[in-house]
Amino acid sequence: MTAKTDSKAWKESWETRCREAKESLAGHATLEALEALRLKYLGRKGSLTELLKTLKDLPLEARRELGGPANAQKEEILGLIEASRGSLEHQSREREIAGTRLDPTLPGVPSPQGYRHPLTQIIAETADILGRLGFSWAEGPLIETNYYNFEALNIPAHHPARDMFDTFYLKLAPKSPEAAGEHGNLLLRTHTSPVQIRRMESARPPLRIISPGRVFRHEAVDATHSAVFHQVEGLYVDHHVTLADLKGTLHAFMQALFGPKTRTRFRPSFFPFTEPSAEMDVQCLFCSGSGCGLCKRSGWLEILGAGLVHPNVFKAVDYDPEAWSGFAFGLGIERVAMLRWGIPDIRMFYQNDIRFLEQFP
Numbered sequence: 166m167t168a169k170t171d172s173k174a175w176k177e178s179w180e181t182r183c184r185e186a187k188e189s190l191a192g193h194a195t196l197e198a199l200e201a202l203r204l205k206y207l208g209r210k211g212s213l214t215e216l217l218k219t220l221k222d223l224p225l226e227a228r229r230e231l232g233g234p235a236n237a238q239k240e241e242i243l244g245l246i247e248a249s250r251g252s253l254e255h256q257s258r259e260r261e262i263a264g265t266r267l268d269p270t271l272p273g274v275p276s277p278q279g280y281r282h283p284l285t286q287i288i289a290e291t292a293d294i295l296g297r298l299g300f301s302w303a304e305g306p307l308i309e310t311n312y313y314n315f316e317a318l319n320i321p322a323h324h325p326a327r328d329m330f331d332t333f334y335l336k337l338a339p340k341s342p343e344a345a346g347e348h349g350n351l352l353l354r355t356h357t358s359p360v361q362i363r364r365m366e367s368a369r370p371p372l373r374i375i376s377p378g379r380v381f382r383h384e385a386v387d388a389t390h391s392a393v394f395h396q397v398e399g400l401y402v403d404h405h406v407t408l409a410d411l412k413g414t415l416h417a418f419m420q421a422l423f424g425p426k427t428r429t430r431f432r433p434s435f436f437p438f439t440e441p442s443a444e445m446d447v448q449c450l451f452c453s454g455s456g457c458g459l460c461k462r463s464g465w466l467e468i469l470g471a472g473l474v475h476p477n478v479f480k481a482v483d484y485d486p487e488a489w490s491g492f493a494f495g496l497g498i499e500r501v502a503m504l505r506w507g508i509p510d511i512r513m514f515y516q517n518d519i520r521f522l523e524q525f526p
């Protein structure tokens with residue numbers, strides 16, 4: 166046999182097998198049958214694969230002539246197989262869906278739900294109540310300067326009143342030459358009262374603000390004291406603001422927070438930035454005032470400090486103390502939450518125990 170007849174025979178054989186493969190492809194009905202066809206023709210030992218391997222034995226000219234079209238036909242058949250596979254898989258999925266009965270009345274799979282932290286809830290509630298009384302939200306930095314935390318609030322350096330606040334001082338490198346003046350002068354704010362100064366510096370009276378936030382004190386932790394806790398500051402400045410305005414506002418605030426039957430009392434106290442100053446206690450809800458461990462047998466729990474803004478504070482922000490008067494208060498958020506829900510120990514708020522947090526949906 167000549168090389169020419171060899172090539173011709175190869176070509177005929179190839180075309181016959183390709184035709185056969187295409188015809189069989191048209192008749193198959195299942196994915197298994199399709200796979201069997203693929204193996205029969207184009208598997209490692211498939212008839213087309215085997216024949217293609219013999220192409221190399223043909224003369225160069227025949228290889229050139231037949232190689233390209235043969236590979237193109239092989240790719241075409243592979244393409245047809247893949248298209249059939251796609252359509253068979255689609256049909257099989259459709260059959261599966263059609264055969265499944267969907268019951269929309271079955272209960273869903275419950276997904277775990279998070280809750281707002283009890284302290285966040287109390288802050289939102291105080292903002293809501295005081296918002297209705299005309300107070301708007303203000304914020305200040307947690308890292309403060311001596312000036313805002315103490316001096317502008319009428320607590321000069323070396324004044325014994327600084328002992329009221331056990332302070333965390335910071336040693337930070339100044340960020341810029343302008344900030345260098347503050348170097349060694351920074352601290353974690355011990356109360357939210359510095360926001361009073363910041364706000365009065367940037368706005369003219371009358372004004373009415375609340376400022377909730379975190380405060381820090383270097384003090385021993387026990388059931389009612391924490392080194393990190395939250396306060397809500399309130400400040401009202403206008404003409405002719407009196408102690409009666411303060412009492413009336415706090416009374417309305419406490420009734421809204423704890424309910425109309427709640428008993429509160431106003432005690433004289435001392436804060437350098439208010440004159441006169443007072444503290445407010447709420448009757449202990451654990452023992453109804455008869456005395457227990459939480460209220461230290463007194464029947465009352467202190468929740469806020471307050472008073473009329475001291476004239477020196479007005480002078481520090483360039484408000485005329487003859488023309489303006491005001492009241493301010495600072496409420497302990499943890500104490501409110503403890504009273505509200507009967508929580509016996511302040512440390513529970515910070516332990517992130519899910520069994521505790523789940524109780525405040």
Ligand code: FA5
Binds near residue numbers: 357470494496
């Ligand atoms: C102050 O911090 C004043 N800045 C409040 C104030 C504001 C007075 C404006 C006058 C005018 P005092 O240190 O008493 O005051 O704290 C206020 C409230 O924060 C307390 O009544 C108490 O409810 C809460 N509190 C104080 N220390 C702690 C603590 N260690 N842990 C939890 N709550 C605390």
